[in-house]
Amino acid sequence: MNLIVNHSSMWPIYDQIADQVKDQIMHGKLAAGEALPSVRTLAKELKVSALTVKKAYDTLEAEGFIHTVHGKGSFVAFADQSLMLEEKKKEVEADLEMAIRKGRSCGMSDEEIAQLFQIVLED
Known part of the structure; x- marks a missing residue:
């Protein structure tokens, strides 16, 4: 390991x-x-x-x-796929929270962050 x-x-x-x-x-x-x-x-x-x-x-x-x-x-432990999926979702949530904090720290509004999220999501 x-x-x-x-x-x-x-x-x-x-x-x-x-x-x-x-x-x-x-x-x-x-x-x-x-x-x-x-x-x-x-x-x-x-x-x-x-x-x-x-x-x-x-x-x-x-x-x-x-x-x-x-x-x-x-x-x-024997791999519980639902547990692993939940853990991945937590990681994504934490990453999104960090991105939102960064956006707000540089003066972006929630609307601008949401628009940027939509643009990135479409790519």
Whole structure:
């Protein structure tokens, strides 16, 4: 599993890890049933605290992307397509919110943003 952590980012490291693992699962780079590195192994590879990796794994488990078997490790959960689709929709929503904030920050009205959205949507 190839993960990159930006230690100087304002974005929490556990979120960086969780989001990259989710992305790899959704794009088929990690298959259902595949074992993830142990918390300690991944923490050592990424040069972060084991608690940080544990928090990322706990987040992934809570969202249904992985499951953990005590004493055996963490594994990619069987892909629930509706869960993955919902996660993609959340990403699109977040991207649209960011675009709207950018538009407003440079003085665009909501009507101008909506018109621009329609133009881009038609392309």
